[in-house]
Amino acid sequence: MEENYKSLKIEQKSPDSRVFYLFINRPSRGNALSHDFFTEFPVALSSLDQNPEVGVIIISGSGNHFCSGIDLQTLNSVSQDTRSADSGRAGEKLRRGIKFSQQAVTAIEECRKPVIAAIHGACVGGGVDIITACDLRYSTENAFFSVKEVDLAITADLGSLQRLPGIVGFGNAMELALTARRFSGLEAKELGLVTRLFSNKEALEKGVAEIAEGIAAKSPLAVIGTKRVLIQSRDLTVDQGLDYVATWNSGVLISDDLTEAISAQRQKRKPLYAKL
Template sequence: MSNNEFFTLSQPEPGLAHLQFNQPERMNTMSPRFFPALRDAVRALDDAGETRVLVISSTGKHFSAGMALDTFAGQGAMLDTGSARTRLSFQASLRRLMACFSVLDEVRFPVLCAVQGGCIGGALDLAAACDMRYCTADAFFTIQETVIGMAADLGVLQRLQKLMPQGAAREMAYTGERLPAERALALGLVNAVLPDQAALLEHVLGLARNIAAKSPLAVAGSKAALNHARDHGVDASLAHMAVLQSAIFDTEEMGRAIMAWKMKQPAGFAPLAEIAQV
């Protein structure tokens, strides 16, 4: 579908998009230009309506070493907090960076993250914003920001304690120590640990195909309901569900799904509608 200096974006089959980081020689680190490139690519997939599931993977030994350290030396104006005016500007810039990962949570389709080797610093912020995470046996996760004297600020502190026990999330945040793959599985941060990168991709792409074969309306509605329930109480989430279900309940879609299930054949669901540009 498209290539750039940070990742390739392909469509292995209808409904399935695959975004793969392509800078293994740089440990797939994230420069300032990476963030809007990711945001715009993912948002374009959502706008078009054709994508039913997105897989994010990587190349080389490590998934990503997070924010490139030279970013902190080469972005003087962006990082200036020396006055009230520059602090306001800093806050606005940071909110825009946060939004580049929040888009993964906001799009209508599920996002599956396949991690090999290190998922470090900003890479863990990205992974935490995905719907599900899977990793290789040699993978590890770390909130690296603590080690370099700052608090992580792109969403991991807000999301991680909803993905795993709060005490474990706080230990990661306070110590900066590595969380190995098997411990990540035991704590619920990842759904499965695979022996190597080839097995990881095979497993995650297989799950993606399974999801892509389902009604995109049902999957998108499920993601919306799950996200709302994660961030609200049960009563508010049930009220939201009543409104949401009234919007997406489609007897023709259900009939198609039931027939395909009985016949053990693909249903051929229509894609979601495009999102109008404003």
């Protein structure tokens, strides 16, 4: 990938791999989210989504942490920037800024390719917003989490309050968001926020890479369809969800991937699918 980002780094660790890594890359600041992040992140995701070489995206953090939340300098600049205008214009401008930042996180769900969060160290505030939008979440045992916004006199507004209840349950989400307490990787696993724990960062990287490679080897049509139908069905009734998947499959079910999958099963070999 040729793009140069201030807050991110993209890596393909093996030239033959269809797994690409998107690192939040401000290790000296604990990967705190700057204004550059919210501009660059959806652009980077879109470039990976449109790249036919990419099958799966792993989001991780450079250095010792996944993400320590919104950069306080960025937060302070937003506060100062709206104080000079009248209250109506300041409020309208702030709303546009919030919607802009929200879209950067929602870009994870809008990405066709599966997005996996590999979490180590701190995952705080905006970090929780990011991982709750990811399709799969894995963590080290010593990672720690916090829905931190109330401690900064903020109502979390980038997605945690909307997505977290569907992952850990309404009551658990309410407790975590109101207390802003720090909780461990073990508790995150018990709550269902992460699917699996790994003993350390190296084990996390190896284990998540194996999972991602397994997904990347599957039919890309089936993978992107599964992601899209699950996300859409989250907000639909069962009947509406069934209707949506019927419409989806009517367009993509009959494909070369299906023919190859059946042939591979019969011949007892691994299927080989065309890139998407």
